[in-house]
Amino acid sequence: MRKKLTKINLAVMGVLCLIMVSGTYFVMRTVIFNQSQQLLQIISSQAGSPVLNQNIRHDHHVVRYFYVKLDKTGNILERSPEVPIPEGQLSALLYSVEIRHTSRGKIEFDDDSYSFLKTVAPDNASDLIAFVSIDHDQDTLFLLLITLSAVGLFYLLLAYFGGRFLAVRALKPIMESWQKQKEFVADASHELRTPLAVIQTNLELVKGNSDETVANQMKWLDYISLETQRLTRLVNDLLFLARADSAEILLDAKELSLAEVVEDTAGPFRPLAEQNGIAINLTDLENVRIFGDENKLRQLVLILLDNALKHTPAGGMINIKVLQHGNGGQIVIRDTGEGIAPEHLAHIFERFYREDKARSKQTGGSGLGLAIAQWIVQSHGGTISVSSQLGQETVVTVTLPGIMKTRL
Known part of the structure; x- marks a missing residue:
């Protein structure tokens, strides 16, 4: 799965890099072509004028250009000075332009690249074909393509290692x-x-x-x-x-007294506790009202009291408090039992986790009670925590909000 995710990430980055490189290259090529066409428009409009300078500068370099005037039969009437093409080859160049049947474009001739524009001469009596050398632009585009490809490959390499990570x-x-x-x-x-x-x-x-x-x-x-x-x-x-x-359990929330829920649930435990020589004391039962699922909260208290009874020896005591906490309340259950070792304390809410599996077998525990208790508390938008001193006591603190934080 790691390899598959890496390949997918690399493929996505490869497509994005290809789009970026191709898009940048074609945009720059279009810009350069349009600039050469603008130069050709200037040359065509000023052909034969002394204002037209043979050395036109473009992007900090000298642009070589020339133009040729033709009559309606294709004979050369006039050409610009310093045409870089010999007379014998000029006709071949003009013929190559004519057979293209287009008024503008790019042409390769004798290892040189030109952009051309065919218009009507200013005298309206002849045709004019202007040429601009684009060798420098071609070199620039090639260098741009090499640079973009190198950058793209570098980013793909980063994407590979980044994808693995x-x-x-x-x-x-x-x-x-x-x-x-x-x-x-x-x-x-x-x-x-x-x-x-x-x-x-x-x-x-x-x-x-x-x-x-x-x-x-x-x-x-x-x-x-x-x-x-x-x-x-x-x-x-x-x-x-x-x-x-699977979120199939919905809470039936209503306003209730937290103290009444705790007191009613703890009542049936008293005879069993007395039979085992354990005292259950309910103290500080403050009148805390919250919104919650009464049946689930009773199940919560039942799980916590059942755990306390199982791990408290004869002569021990379980003390239960219900306290106001902000706009909500707290349930504090303290037992003078065997306690929990520090290395086990962080795992007690894990499913099937038991500190002493042999003892849990004797007491009938499966290690699921505290996992269920944690879900009940969290589904009410509350928190549950446990502190313990080995061989002395264990304190479970449940904090519940006054208003539900989660969908009921």
């Missing part, structure tokens, strides 16, 4: 995204394979004891039920993130 820069986020996608697919496959393997194993145990009653095999059936529930949660989380990535 830009291709690498352009592909870097794509490569990172592709790598994350590969990791995501690998992690998802691994997460799905484990519960499926447990279900398969327990089903084989049940089928192998077909004579046993359901009550006698309830242990295996319970394992199947637990893994099925875990598999269902995992599939639902994967579906949520997939729909979020």
